[in-house]
Amino acid sequence: MKRREFLKLFGVGVAVISLSDILPRVIKGKELVRPPGALVEDALNAVCIRCARCAQICPTGAIVLASLSDGFKELGTPRIDALRGPCERVQGRCEGQAKCAEICPTRAILQVDRRALKMGSAIINADRCMAWRGGSCLVCYEVCPVQGAISLIDEARPIFHADICVGCGRCVYACPAQPRALSLSPNGERRPSSA
Amino acid sequence: MSGFFVARLFDLLATKTIETHTSTVTATVTKTVTAATTVGPASKSARVVMVRGAPNVGPQALVDKALELLGGVEKLVPMGVSVLVKPNVGFYEKDAVTDPQVTAAVIRSLKRAKPARIVVGESSVRGYDTEHALRVTDMRGVAEEAGAELRDLRKDPAVNVGLPKGRAITSVDIFKTVHDSSYIVNIPRLKRHSATVTTICLKNMMGTLPDSEKGRFHQVDLSQCIADLNSVVRPNLVVIDATRAMTRRGPTGGTMVDLNLVIASLDPVAADTVAAEELFKAEGVSDPRGAVGRIEHIQRAAELGIGVADSSKIEVLEVTLS
Numbered sequence: 001m002k003r004r005e006f007l008k009l010f011g012v013g014v015a016v017i018s019l020s021d022i023l024p025r026v027i028k029g030k031e032l033v034r035p036p037g038a039l040v041e042d043a044l045n046a047v048c049i050r051c052a053r054c055a056q057i058c059p060t061g062a063i064v065l066a067s068l069s070d071g072f073k074e075l076g077t078p079r080i081d082a083l084r085g086p087c088e089r090v091q092g093r094c095e096g097q098a099k100c101a102e103i104c105p106t107r108a109i110l111q112v113d114r115r116a117l118k119m120g121s122a123i124i125n126a127d128r129c130m131a132w133r134g135g136s137c138l139v140c141y142e143v144c145p146v147q148g149a150i151s152l153i154d155e156a157r158p159i160f161h162a163d164i165c166v167g168c169g170r171c172v173y174a175c176p177a178q179p180r181a182l183s184l185s186p187n188g189e190r191r192p193s194s195a
Numbered sequence: 196m197s198g199f200f201v202a203r204l205f206d207l208l209a210t211k212t213i214e215t216h217t218s219t220v221t222a223t224v225t226k227t228v229t230a231a232t233t234v235g236p237a238s239k240s241a242r243v244v245m246v247r248g249a250p251n252v253g254p255q256a257l258v259d260k261a262l263e264l265l266g267g268v269e270k271l272v273p274m275g276v277s278v279l280v281k282p283n284v285g286f287y288e289k290d291a292v293t294d295p296q297v298t299a300a301v302i303r304s305l306k307r308a309k310p311a312r313i314v315v316g317e318s319s320v321r322g323y324d325t326e327h328a329l330r331v332t333d334m335r336g337v338a339e340e341a342g343a344e345l346r347d348l349r350k351d352p353a354v355n356v357g358l359p360k361g362r363a364i365t366s367v368d369i370f371k372t373v374h375d376s377s378y379i380v381n382i383p384r385l386k387r388h389s390a391t392v393t394t395i396c397l398k399n400m401m402g403t404l405p406d407s408e409k410g411r412f413h414q415v416d417l418s419q420c421i422a423d424l425n426s427v428v429r430p431n432l433v434v435i436d437a438t439r440a441m442t443r444r445g446p447t448g449g450t451m452v453d454l455n456l457v458i459a460s461l462d463p464v465a466a467d468t469v470a471a472e473e474l475f476k477a478e479g480v481s482d483p484r485g486a487v488g489r490i491e492h493i494q495r496a497a498e499l500g501i502g503v504a505d506s507s508k509i510e511v512l513e514v515t516l517s
Contacts, residue, residue, distance in 0.1 A: 059324070086322050092287060093327050130413060136491075137413040138389040142446050143322055152389070174321040176410035 030070045032079040033120045033167060033186045035063055035100045036089040037112040040191045048108040050076030054100035059093040060085025062169065063100055078109070080119065082169025082184045089114050090168045091145035110192050120167030120186040122149075124160050128181035131157050140171035140182060162188055241465035241503040242510045245473075248455045249517040254438060256516055258300035261434060261459035264512055271432060271461070272308035272378055279376035280305070280313060280343060281430070283383045283399050284328045285320040290439070291447045292328070293384045295337035297436040297457065301382055302341040316372050318348040320446075321406045325349055346372050353405050360499050361423035363416045369428055373403040381430035381463065385437040385454075385470050387445030390417060392490045393471045394446050396433045396463035397425050397501075422495035425463060429501060433466045434459045442478045452477045464502025465509045467493050472506070 035054060038044050055063040055078055062085040066074040078100065080087055088094045101109040122140075130137040141150045141158050149165040150158050167189065172182040244264040246257045262268045272278065280302060282293035298315065305313055315338045319325040325347040329335040335345050351370040358365055373379070383399035390413075391398055398421055401409055412420040437456040441449035454477060460466035468487055475483035484506055487493065497504035 059327075060322075093324065135413070136390045136417045139321070139413060141389050143320060147448060155389070170322050176321075176413040178410075178414065 030074070031186050032066060032070060032074060032077075033082070033169070033184050034189070034191065035078050035080060035109050036087055036094075036098050036114075036117055036119055037101045037110040038078065038191055039108055039110070040193050043194055044108050044191075045073045045077060047106050048077045049106050051105060052076075052078075053103045053105070054078045054109060057099045057103050058085070059099065060088055062087050062173075080167075080169060080184065082172035083180070084173075086170035086173045087119065087168045090117055090166055091170075112192060116190070117166045117168075118188060118190040120184055120189045121162035121165040122160055122167065122169070122171050123162075123183050123185050123187075124158065125181050125183070128177050128179060129158070130177050130181070132181075137176060139174050139176055143170050143174045145170060239503055240508045240510060241460065241462035242512065243458060243460040243462070243465050243469045245469065245511060245513045246457045246459075247513070247515045249515075250453075250455060252455065252516045254294065254297045254436075254457070255300040255303065257438070257455070257457040258297065258304055258434060258459075260514060260516060261457045262301075262304050264514065265432075265459055265461065268304050268308045272305060272310060274309050275311050276377040277375065278305055278310045278313045278378045278380060279373060280315045280338075280380045280382060281373075281399060281402060282315065282317065282334065282436075283386075283394070283402065284317045284325070284332055284334050285402060286323055286447055287328055287331050288447060289332050290441060290449075290451050291384075291386070291445075292332045292334065293382050293436045294438055295332065295334045297434070297438060298334065298382050299337045299341035301380060301434050302338060302343045305380065306342055310378070313343040314346050314372060314376070315343045316346040316348045316370070316376075317402050318370065318404065318406075319402070321409055348372055348403065349405070356427055358423050358427050360426040362495075362499070363419035364411075364423050367424055367427075368405050368408050369403050370405065373428060378432075379428070379430045381433045383433075383435055384439075384441065385435055385458075385474055386441035387443060387449050387474065389444065389446070391421070391492050392486075393467070393474060393493075395435060395467045395470050396430060397421050397467055397492055397496055400424055400428055400430065403428055418491035419495050421492040422499050422501065425496055425501050426499045430463050432459070432461055433463050435466060435470050437470060437473060440474055440477060442474060462502035464493060464496045464504050466502075467496075468504045468506060469509060469511055 063078045064081045066077050066079050089098045101111040126132040144150045169184045172184050175182045246261045248257050282298045284292045319328045348370040353368040354374040381396050386394050388394040435458040437454045439451050443450045458470045471487045472483045475486045
């Protein structure tokens with residue numbers, strides 16, 4: 001086999017392997033945690049004009065724009081990345097008004113009652129959690145703004161109540177474990193269906 | 196030796212007759228505790244003052260009396276120094292942070308010592324914006340009015356300092372304002388803490404660290420790291436805001452108890468020891484002193500020689516203002 005043919009074949013192989021992984025994901029899209037008050041998925045993807053203003057105004061930088069690996073339909077729409085910052089709609093600088101909803105020009109994100117907020121829920125990986133591994137860390141419990149979302153076993157190990165958790169991501173952002181023991185999921189989210 | 200301690204005891208008792216600087220406030224020494232006979236020649240001792248107030252006594256009178264009992268602010272703080280005031284403004288909820296009025300009272304007292312500058316510095320808990328925390332808790336407005344500059348320490352560059360006595364870590368990054376301050380006044384609120392049992396003076400010093408270091412402390416050994424930090428970044432003066440204490444759970448979401456109490460000392464370990472005991476008493480814990488003995492970061496700090504955690508070697512001067 002000539003060097004040139006080998007490289008060609010190798011290139012095709014790499015492309016097939018990577019596409020076979022990415023393609024279904026691009027078409028189906030990932031389950032994304034959306035900003036507070038974002039319309040239901042299909043409506044959001046249709047109404048959002050990908051102007052990025054919500055991401056620019058978010059005071060914590062929690063809103064980022066979905067990339068191609070998040071899905072083709074979702075590309076450019078806002079999602080919450082709790083590793084960048086928590087959503088402060090439930091507590092903090094957006095308590096009065098959600099800044100993302102305020103600035104959205106197409107009402108893809110609506111102003112919803114912060115007491116009815118449910119963006120998703122935090123999920124714990126106990127194998128990574130320092131408290132579950134016997135260390136003295138309860139940062140998630142310290143920073144959680146929603147009473148009852150996290151409770152403690154023996155005053156030492158946190159358990160998460162997905163039905164009470166609103167998915168603000170404050171605990172995910174603050175988790176000091178490496179790699180992080182907490183992640184945010186849209187599980188249980190409640191979103192308005194239309195403007 | 197015992198003669199010396201008897202003399203000191205008399206000194207303490209002599210403060211019973213002290214002066215009242217306003218006509219409406221009278222001071223009564225309700226209790227002095229000292230264990231002169233048990234103090235060996237090589238042992239260190241510490242003094243902690245506790246000033247309680249009747250409900251109508253405000254924070255300025257409590258703070259003034261506490262600092263006066265420690266020797267007076269003009270003697271404590273060298274003239275012309277750069278003072279860092281470190282309250283706890285880690286969160287957005289008022290119950291979880293130091294009362295701005297207590298902080299302002301300390302700032303007003305400190306000004307009498309004519310320092311070069313007084314900076315109130317904080318870096319809030321990870322994920323909490325310090326500027327927003329200073330604003331929503333009223334700390335910014337109240338402390339500025341009292342004459343201090345306010346500094347979101349996260350805007351500072353970090354300076355690496357060695358911890359020669361450190362057992363868990365050998366160096367730590369601290370913020371430049373903290374590094375450049377020659378006199379540190381630590382003003383924590385008396386609170387419970389889920390991971391360290393209490394958060395008072397020693398734990399409050401974590402607010403002088405960048406977020407990366409706060410994370411590392413949890414990964415390595417939180418209690419030992421807190422002790423290691425205080426071995427170098429040691430507050431010169433501590434004034435604990437126990438006007439309202441957070442009991443049962445913390446550092447957020449606990450039950451608030453009105454104590455109208457200010458605890459002050461030059462020894463952060465002794466102050467934590469006395470204050471933690473008060474917190475447990477307020478909760479009705481059966482053996483408050485024993486419970487303090489199980490607070491790891493306080494004991495680790497004493498082991499490093501940062502201060503005194505043995506209650507029998509702490510002189511507590513308790514005063515009530517009415």
